[in-house]
Amino acid sequence: MGNDVKTLRMSKGTIAAGFVGNILEWYDFAVYGYLATILGPLFFPSEDRIASLIAAFGVFAAGYFVRPLGGAIFGNIGDKYGRKRALSLSIILMAIPTMLVGCLPTHESIGYWAAFLLVILRLLQGLSVGGELTGSASFLVESAPSHRRGYAGSWSFFGAISGVLLGSTIGALITRLLSPEQMLQFGWRLPFIAGIIVGIAGFYIRRNMQEDHLFEKLKKEDKLSKTPIMEFFKYHWKTAIRLLFYTWGFGVSFYLLFVFMPSFLHNFHNVDLHIALTTNSYAMIILLACIPLMGIISDRIGRKPMLLFAHLALVVLSFFLFHLIFKNTTLSILGALAIFAIPVSVTQAVLPVTMVEMFPTRVRYTGVSITYNLGMALFGGSTPVICTWLIKVTGGNIWAPVYYLVGANIIAVAMILLFKETYKKQLE
Numbered sequence: 001m002g003n004d005v006k007t008l009r010m011s012k013g014t015i016a017a018g019f020v021g022n023i024l025e026w027y028d029f030a031v032y033g034y035l036a037t038i039l040g041p042l043f044f045p046s047e048d049r050i051a052s053l054i055a056a057f058g059v060f061a062a063g064y065f066v067r068p069l070g071g072a073i074f075g076n077i078g079d080k081y082g083r084k085r086a087l088s089l090s091i092i093l094m095a096i097p098t099m100l101v102g103c104l105p106t107h108e109s110i111g112y113w114a115a116f117l118l119v120i121l122r123l124l125q126g127l128s129v130g131g132e133l134t135g136s137a138s139f140l141v142e143s144a145p146s147h148r149r150g151y152a153g154s155w156s157f158f159g160a161i162s163g164v165l166l167g168s169t170i171g172a173l174i175t176r177l178l179s180p181e182q183m184l185q186f187g188w189r190l191p192f193i194a195g196i197i198v199g200i201a202g203f204y205i206r207r208n209m210q211e212d213h214l215f216e217k218l219k220k221e222d223k224l225s226k227t228p229i230m231e232f233f234k235y236h237w238k239t240a241i242r243l244l245f246y247t248w249g250f251g252v253s254f255y256l257l258f259v260f261m262p263s264f265l266h267n268f269h270n271v272d273l274h275i276a277l278t279t280n281s282y283a284m285i286i287l288l289a290c291i292p293l294m295g296i297i298s299d300r301i302g303r304k305p306m307l308l309f310a311h312l313a314l315v316v317l318s319f320f321l322f323h324l325i326f327k328n329t330t331l332s333i334l335g336a337l338a339i340f341a342i343p344v345s346v347t348q349a350v351l352p353v354t355m356v357e358m359f360p361t362r363v364r365y366t367g368v369s370i371t372y373n374l375g376m377a378l379f380g381g382s383t384p385v386i387c388t389w390l391i392k393v394t395g396g397n398i399w400a401p402v403y404y405l406v407g408a409n410i411i412a413v414a415m416i417l418l419f420k421e422t423y424k425k426q427l428e
Contacts, residue, residue: 015140015152015155019136019140019155019156019158019159019162020159020202020205022132022133022136022156022157022158022159022160022162022163023159023160023162023163023166024091024095024163024201024202026129026132026133026159026160026161026162026163026164026167027163027164027166027167027170031167031170031171031191031192032059032060032063032101032122032192034167034168034171034259034262034263034277035171035188035191036053036056036057036060036263036384037053037056037263037266037267037273038183038184038188039056039118039188040052040053040055040056041184042106042107042108042114042184042188043055043056043059043106043107043114043115043118044056044107044115045107045108050267050388050391050392053263053267053388054385054388054389054392055115057260057263057384057385057388058385059115059118059119059122060122060381060384060385061381061382061384061385062119062122062123062126063122063123063125063126063129063381064126064373064376064377064380064381064382065126065377065381066123066126066127066130066377067126067127067129067130067373067374067376067377067381068130068370068373068374068377069127069130070090070126070127070128070129070130070131070369070373071130071131071134071366071369071370071372071373071374072130072229072366072369072370073127073130073131074086074089074090074130074131074132074135074365074369075131075134075135075228075229075365075366075367075368075369075370076228076229076366077089077131078131078135078138078365078366078369079224079225079228079362079363079364079365079366080224080225080226080228082211082215082219083135083138083139083142083211083212083215083365084206084209084210084211086131086135086365087131087132087135087136087139087206087209088203088206088207089131090128090129090131090132090135091128091132091199091202091203091206092199092202092203093124093125093127093128094125094128094129094132094195094199094202095195095196095199095200095202095203096124096195096196096199097121097122097124097125097128097195098121098125098192098195099192099193099194099195099196099199100121101118101121101122101192101195102189102190102191102192102193102194102195103189103192103193104117104118104121129373130369130373131369133156133157133160133372134355134365134368134369134372134373135365135369136156136159137153137156137157137352137353137355137356137368138356138364138365138368139209139212140152140153140155140156140352141153141352141353141356141357141427142212142213142214142215142356142361142364142427143212143213146426146427147299148299149299149353149356149357149423149427150295150296150297150298150299150303150349150350150353150423151292151295151296151299152295152353153295153349153352153353153356154291154292154294154295154296154348154349154350154352154353155292155295156352157291157348157349157351157352158288158291158292158348158349161258161284161287161288161291161348162288164258164259164284165281165284165285165288167191168262168277168280168281168284169277169281170191171191171262171277172274172277172278172280172281174187174190174191175187175273175274175277176274214361214427215361218361218362223362224362225362225363228362228363228365228366229366229370231362231363232359232363232366232367232370235363236358236359236363236367239358239359239367239371240367240370240371242415242418242419243355243358243371243372243375243415244371244374244375244378245375245411245412245414245415246375246411246412246415246416246419247371247372247375247376247378247379247380247412248375248378248379248408248411248412249311249314249347249408249409249410249411249412249413249415250347250351250375250379250380250412251375251376251379251380251381251383251408252379252380252383252404252405252408252409253311253314253343253344253347253405253408253409254344254347254348254380255380255381255383255384256383256384256387256401256404256405257337257340257344257405258280258283258284258287258337258344259383259384260383260384260387260401261276261280261337262276262277262280263276263384264387264401265325265328265333268391268396268398269326269328269398270328271328271333275330275333276333279330279333279334279337280337282334282337282338283334283337283338283340283341284341286338286341286342286345287341287344287345287348288345290341290342290345290346290349291345291348291349292349293349294306294345294346294348294349294350295349295350295353298349298350298353298423299423302421302423303350303353303354303357303419303421303422303423304416304419304421306346306349306350307346307347307350307351307354307412307416307419308413308416308417309343309346310343310344310346310347310350311343311347311409311412311413311416312409312413313342313343314340314343314344314405314406314409315406315409315410315413317339317340317343318402318405318406318409319402319406321336321339321340322336322399322402324336325337326398353423354419354422355368355371355372356368356427357422357423357425357427358422361427379408383404386404387400387401387404390404
């Protein structure tokens, strides 16, 4: 009985270490996306409002372009020296640049140097995120009993989306409390400066976490990979390619529906920014509530059926739900996003464990980090700027992003059919 209680306590502590750090870190990274409408004119002034927005989202995407490099760096640290060390370092690398973004002078003060410094800080954030989410997914799944891996892994993305939700909520709150003039003067700085609090709290949590048993076992047996990056590219590139193209549908679905959506509604449908952020926050609460449940179900019926259901649902429902969104009422927007939250919650719950089960322990952190982050760089973080560009080049066609969403999910379905079912597989 005593051992059971100890195991339960350790399990709760493991989950907390895995997902709390993600909440803190992804709040930092996501808040930029929600304030892009305000940041565009401050750092990229232009007579063309859409051009300013494209530039602002371009910097958002730049943070994703260095994520594969961050994944390689932190993956190498995690596979050679332990998950704990890599995850502790990543949170510090996120907090400091975030705070500095809040201290930056704008274009009005120092001209184009403002945009240059903003890009540098976003690149540092991207390096950090490249090692955070996938590292926590590896840590959580490796630490879980075999019949609970889906549930345990779901908490990594639960934490990440909680951070995105926190960023959305803070954005909605400050845009309600402050006038547009106050937001331009100083309000946009406040969420970024809070990044130092993120760093202190996150580092403390991660410093006290325990290393997972699979890594410790390899270390004791002297079987750790000396060159995990080379081993990954030599033996696991086929798996990586299938997973990479799958992330097209995964990334576009989440970033279009729950990151780009507030700016999309505000800039192209004249929906008040506060209303757009508030409905987005409510829908994400539904998304969050479903994630652990979907992880549990995947432990019962497998990973492939869950992922196929989710992406087929997104293909079938997208045009109908966007008809509701385009009615531009608070109720219709919230209702459509709430329905979208169900299949998206499946992808967020099941992908972490699916990725971890695809790679052996020796190169798991590296393999998951490089593949996932490359996919997010190509297909995730680029979604807002691609959707804005599609609307511009099609003469203002607001349906262009929907076609992109459906096409990306069709590609995801094709890749899932090539996946091997892994929910009964023993981790190596």
